[in-house]
Amino acid sequence: MKVDGRHFRSIWLEGDGWSVGAIDQRRLPHEFVVARITSVEQAGEAIGSMLVRGAPLIGATAAYGVALAMRADASDAALDRAHEMLIATRPTAINLKWALEEMRRTLGPLSPSARTEAAYRRAGEIAEQDVAINQAIGRHGLELIEGIAASRKPGEAVNILTHCNAGWLATVDWGTATAPIYLAHDRGIAVHVWVDETRPRNQGAALTAWELGHHGVPHTVIPDNTGGHLMQHRMVDLAIVGTDRVAANGDVCNKIGTYLKALAAHDNGVPFYVALPSPTIDFGIDDGIRQIPIEQRGAGEVTHITGRTAEGRIETVRVVPEGSPVANYGFDVTPARLVTGLITERGVLRPERAALASAFPERASALKATFDAAPFSAVSTLPPRPAR
Incomplete structure (x- = not known):
């Protein structure tokens, strides 16, 4: 890009x-x-x-x-x-x-x-391989945007909400969630992106907005808590996010706050898509909520924030009172039932085990065998999830 x-x-x-x-x-x-x-x-x-x-x-x-x-x-x-x-x-x-x-x-x-x-x-x-995969993700996701654009009034932009940075900065090139957006923009389809700021590290505000701006894609940075309001008022046509790991059952692990966006989308009938390359699928994990390890990062990411002053200096300042404890979970897991579809290099798939295994049989067998030989130790103490 x-x-x-x-x-x-x-x-x-x-x-x-x-x-x-x-x-x-x-x-x-x-x-x-x-x-x-x-x-x-x-x-x-x-x-x-x-x-x-x-x-x-x-x-x-x-x-x-x-x-x-x-x-x-x-x-x-x-x-x-x-x-x-x-x-x-x-x-x-x-x-x-x-x-x-x-x-x-x-x-x-x-x-x-x-x-x-x-x-x-x-x-x-x-x-x-990553570049080629992301281009293919872009082509399949483009069809979703084209479908919405075709039903809109002429000249009215397709409003897409994304979370964190799943752009080209998070990949080798093109990005996952942003690849369809870049393709649509380059083809002349009117798009507008709602960019979650993504506290505490602000990857949306610092990275997604930066790369969209350099590529000329219209966008607006919003506080993380704004997405639900926008969805209630029909200001979001679809959400596309990335992911760091997808379990075999379709559960999706992504930057903290993704789950809340998926809940809001589900409540308001907004399609919620996850864009991912096949190496992100973990066929060795059957339940994302209970088995995916959630990284806990340093308190400084929450207690301090870095920015440019009016004088042009880059400075880091504290925003949390001294002595206040901090919990900084880096990711959350969105259950498959809240995901409309998984945009992969082999098409848009249902977020379920059979669809993933059918689309990527070589990874399902190879990775499952690897994890069977050295089983992953779950770190969650959550009780068993109800059948769905």
């Missing part, structure tokens, strides 16, 4: 052929800074500090991190160390585990002398 008219991806291999460039998303929207990643340790820090974020981009960054590790030391021990360090950086996004397993599957059978070249090649393939 574009920044000041110039095409950018969120991550790339630098001209030296081995180091990795990435947009430092912690500095947006006030500063556009490119970071250079030269070691697996720096790749891990980039993921953990949210220099890069978004499930697909986390996966691509981890793949390049393994390549950097192999460049320094291609031994079995180094491969194991890289895997262990990177898998620990973010617990919720399944793309991280998927990418690392892909790298291990590719490199494990090879001799150390062949691993570095193979690692860079596979990391590059993972990045290119």
Whole structure:
């Protein structure tokens, strides 16, 4: 996608052929800074500090991190160390585990002398695959927007609500939830995006608004609590969000606050879609609410906020009283019953086990076998959910 008219991806291999460039998303929207990643340790820090974020981009960054590790030391021990360090950086996004397993599957059978070249090649393939997947998601989601646009009065914009940042900054390019929006805009369909600010890190206000603005897509930033009001007054035609992990039963884990938007959409008859690449589907988890680990992040994300002063300085200020405890859950899970459809690279699917397994049989069998061999330990103490 574009920044000041110039095409950018969120991550790339630098001209030296081995180091990795990435947009430092912690500095947006006030500063556009490119970071250079030269070691697996720096790749891990980039993921953990949210220099890069978004499930697909986390996966691509981890793949390049393994390549950097192999460049320094291609031994079995180094491969194991890289895997262990990177898998620990973010617990919720399944793309991280998927990418690392892909790298291990590719490199494990090879001799150390062949691993570095193979690692860079596979990391590059993972990045290119993400771009192709997101373009396909865009095409399938475009049909939904076109259908609504066809029923509108001429010239009236299709109003789309999104949450957090599931744009090209969260992927390698195009984005998931934003890919249909960009395609519609580029084809001349009038669209307008309601952008949730997405406290506490403000990814909507800082990132989604920034990238939509640079691409020329009409949008309005709203406080997180505004979406329900807009839906009540028929000011939202559909909601499209991204996701960090989708359980086999269709439950969707995304940035905290997504569940509340889905409830409001359900109550007001607003279609609620989730856009996702297939590596985000976790066939090893049968119940998203009870089994998906929910990351709890540092209190500073809630107690402090960073912005630009009237004098142009970038400053961080405290907004919560000293001594007040903070809970900072990074994600919530939206049950499948509240999801209208899952927009994937293979079409818009019903949020249910049979539809996912039928569309992605190769992932269903492969990932299920992996988790059967090393079953995931649920972290929730919620009681069993009622049958639906």
